Amino acid sequence: MNVLAPVRRDRVVADLPQCFRKEAALHTRPEFHPSVSSACQEQRTGTVGFKISKIIVVGDLAVGKTCLINRFCKDAFDKNYKATIGVDFEMERFEVLGVPFSLQLWDTAGQERFKCIASTYYRGAQAIVIVFDVGCGAQQWLADALKENNPSNVILFLTPAQYSRMEKDALRVAQEMQAEFWAVSSLTGENVRDFFFRVAALTFESSVLAELERGSARRIGDAVRIGSTESDLYLSAPRKKPKCCQ
Numbered sequence: 001m002n003v004l005a006p007v008r009r010d011r012v013v014a015d016l017p018q019c020f021r022k023e024a025a026l027h028t029r030p031e032f033h034p035s036v037s038s039a040c041q042e043q044r045t046g047t048v049g050f051k052i053s054k055i056i057v058v059g060d061l062a063v064g065k066t067c068l069i070n071r072f073c074k075d076a077f078d079k080n081y082k083a084t085i086g087v088d089f090e091m092e093r094f095e096v097l098g099v100p101f102s103l104q105l106w107d108t109a110g111q112e113r114f115k116c117i118a119s120t121y122y123r124g125a126q127a128i129v130i131v132f133d134v135g136c137g138a139q140q141w142l143a144d145a146l147k148e149n150n151p152s153n154v155i156l157f158l159t160p161a162q163y164s165r166m167e168k169d170a171l172r173v174a175q176e177m178q179a180e181f182w183a184v185s186s187l188t189g190e191n192v193r194d195f196f197f198r199v200a201a202l203t204f205e206s207s208v209l210a211e212l213e214r215g216s217a218r219r220i221g222d223a224v225r226i227g228s229t230e231s232d233l234y235l236s237a238p239r240k241k242p243k244c245c246q
Ligand SMILES: Nc1nc2c(ncn2[C@@H]2O[C@H](COP(=O)(O)OP(=O)(O)OP(=O)(O)O)[C@@H](O)[C@H]2O)c(=O)[nH]1
Pocket: 059, 060, 061, 062, 063, 064, 065, 066, 067, 068, 078, 079, 080, 081, 082, 083, 084, 085, 108, 109, 110, 111, 161, 162, 184, 185, 186, 187, 188
């Protein structure tokens, strides 16, 4: 029984979304990895279509984490600041190269006093989005998030809250952290959709590559004993190092 609603038309990813700046990108291939494209075409993506990938969004107090998620998930922007208490999350369902793919976007609190609650949710993240104002704090957030994750097991994205004249500095920080850099505006919506599509596409790509590496990818119809609820599916997600992130 299919308990999920169909994927929204504006969440369909047919081509690999391009990076924001080539100087600070996770990779600059113009298309999906050829083995990923053919696996999708031949429906050899194993359980990827049934899994939920966890993305954590971290950063200092009031840099715009909640606004970034709300702009993408609800197409809304609130200029009044309300601090996040602990953590919150949104689910977004995509279809990438014809395969359903779900992201769980975890919004964490920047306030120091909630940090210990938020950090317990860092574990098992497939990508880390660090929202920051240029010149403050990104390195510390990275160090904390990586304490709970294998550094080579996650994909890193950096997004300064407001577009900055100091883009050069931001690019340098991203390069040092081996993260992909994006400048976005939750106020105007500029680059927000492209950014999350890129996050979804690269996370999907690494999930399929990991599945292929395990050699267990089967036709979708062959997948057996997959739970029908989101939490079952989430618990079944393996944490294996994908080759493309090494
Ligand atoms: N101009 C502008 N303001 C923004 C942008 N993003 C967020 N803001 C403003 O920055 C303030 C903080 O935004 P939040 O998204 O709540 O910040 P946060 O990082 O989630 O805050 P904590 O959860 O407490 O850590 C709000 O007043 C927003 O209106 C942006 O892209 N442009």
